[in-house]
Amino acid sequence: MIENETAWRRLSWFALLPVGLRIGVRMIRESLPALLGAGAGAVLLAGFGLRELGLLALAALLLLVLYAMAWHRRFRYRLDSDAIRVRSGLFQRRELRVPWDRVRNVELRQAFYLRPMDRLGVVVETAGGQGEEVSIEALPRAVAEDIRRRASTSPTVLAQDEEPAAEPGPVRGQCLHAPGPGRVFLHGVASGQVWLLLAALGGLYGPMSGRINERVGDWLNRFDGGLAGELGLSWGVMLPAGLALILALLFLAAGVASTVRYHAYQLFLAPDRLRARHGLFETRERSLRLEKLQALSRVESAVGRLLGQCYLKGHQASAGDTVEGGESSSAMVIPGVARPASRDLMLAIDPCCRWPSHMQGVDPRFKAFWRPRIQLLLLVGLFFLMLRLGSEPWGVIVAASVPVVIIVLLTGLAVQLRHHRWRWAEDQGYLFISSGFLGRHDEAFAMHRVQHLRVKSNPFQRRAGSVELELWLADGPRRIPFIPREEAVSLANRVLYEVESRGPQFL
Incomplete structure (x- = not known):
């Protein structure tokens, strides 16, 4: 059977810019840590002047443009009634077929430079894929929404209607949550992203330590040479003040990054899914099927407890779970939630997620x-x-x-x-687990979604008559440590009963 090549579609020339940016960011992300870690960054910075660095950057940009043009020329995609197919690759040809019923999420992205043309990028994710399974840039809105509709429609309906009409609007449903700019800014401050910024600065310090130490030494000499006397300050005051200033700048940077990412955040509840829309320079629209929701958690950091701020996460199944800013890539993050309203929002998302008033502690x-x-x-x-x-x-x-x-x-x-902080409770077929240290992490999930459980103990626990219960969902394990063996066995039996009576939910 000869395949109809006319069914394959090419990308618009508008896709060159987002494709080039994506390839460039990926190359920097993959090569920069190795470059800095090996110390090659210090050699380049010390051996090249501004002219050499400029020429090197221009050559890299030219190569990136040529690579993006060749990649764009060989990229094809096709929308069948039962699957989406993509052909890509420059030196090695790759064809990927993703059935519509295997799609976990379709995310729509619109960068600011594509808004005048009303073009969108589409990211298709599957439960077994490593992050973004399919990414198609600069599609017309009608085509992008058609892909999203096909992914949420049964194959039988698609077979009867080969070209279904697109949804009339980008977002529909009841608005559950719309935090203001202040709440979104506080999410960046309280979500722990500041520690990732500290780690990034630590990685940059290695190759640039020579120049940094030279500048700091000059400043210290100026301070000892008379600036301290003029200002009337001592090292006992300046050192804590300098550390506090650096920490404040990092918190400010984390808040600004959160504001850019979650600008104008809105969470909508449709009959069968959650849908979130946000972004300043790149508008993103992400959905989560309620039937695919593995667990719902509330995260409250130490800083968040002081500010009365937390955020929610809706977990989905994922094979490759990367972390960005302390946030799982397979989870839908709901930022800027006030602590008193968090339980009501969880209940609105899942009416069965009614947090119990009493929870059991673990063994002393x-x-x-x-x-x-x-x-x-x-x-x-x-x-x-x-x-x-x-x-x-x-x-x-x-x-x-x-x-x-x-x-x-x-x-x-x-x-x-x-x-x-360790607490757990079972109520109406749901398991609730609370843990934490300076912060707090509360999580709830239906017991029939458990795919695998294990009761294990070390020699100390066996002498004490306690065990650790490990419960595996499609997106990873949850555990309850140091509970009496009889309670663990009883809870495990109830979980198995829920799985057998209601059926396992693999994805």
Whole structure:
């Protein structure tokens, strides 16, 4: 049978810019960490002037444009009644076929430079794929919405209607959540992205340490040379103030990044799915089928607890779960939720997710297991650190007396707080698990969605008569540590009963 090649479609020339940007970002993301980690970045920065760096950047840009044009020329896509098919590849030809009934999510993206032409990018994700399974750029709105409709329509209906009409609007349904700019900004501050910025700055410090140390040394000499006297400041004031300023700038950067990403965020509830729309420079529209919802969680960081701010996550099945800003790529993030309204929003998304008023704690022997082990690890590390600094063994013991007391007290407090946060409850076929340390993580899921469970214990737990229950959903495991064996077996049997009576939900 000869295939009809006319059914294959090419991308518009408008797709060249987003394709080039995507390829460039991917190349930078993949090569920059290795470049910096190997120290090659420092060699390049030290051996090249501005003219050489400019010529190098221009050559890289030219190669990127040529590669994007060749990739665009060989890209084809096709919409069949039962699947979407894509041909791509420059040196190696690749053809991918994704059945419509296997599509987990279709995300629509519209960058600011495509808005005048009303062109959208389409990202198709599957439960077994590694992130973005299919990505098609700069499609007309009617075609993009047609792809989304095909993914949410049964194959039987599509076979009867080969060219179904597109949805009239980008978003439909009841608006559940629309946080203002302040809430969106606070989401960036409270969601933990600031620590990722710190890690990125730490990676950049290695290759640029020479120049940074030189500049800092010049500033310190100026400070000691008279600036301190003129300002009337001492090192005891300047050092904490400088650290506080750096931390404040990082929190500000995280808040601005969140504002750009979640600008004008709106969450809609349709009869069969959640749909979120947001973005400043690139408008994104993402949906989550309610029948594919594996679990619903509420995340509250330590900073978020101070600000009364949290965010929700709707979990879907995923084979390759990457993390961006502490947020899972397979999860739909609902930012800017006030703590008092979070439980009502969870209930609006899933009417069965009614959080119980009483939850059971884990076995107190959790503290007896973890406290001495953590304390021993920290004390051994402190001992070897002081030996490395040149102290005598007996001098180490004397000098470490105060740090030892601090370590023992803080470790005991931390383990006590961690034990206090672990809670679980079962109600009306749903399992509720709460955990955390300085922050808090609450999660609820239907027990019939469990695909695999395991009861395990270590020698300490076997002597104490407690076990750890591990429950695997389609997107990963959940665990309840240190619960009595009888309770764990009883709960496992109830989970198995729910799975057998209601049927497993694999995807």
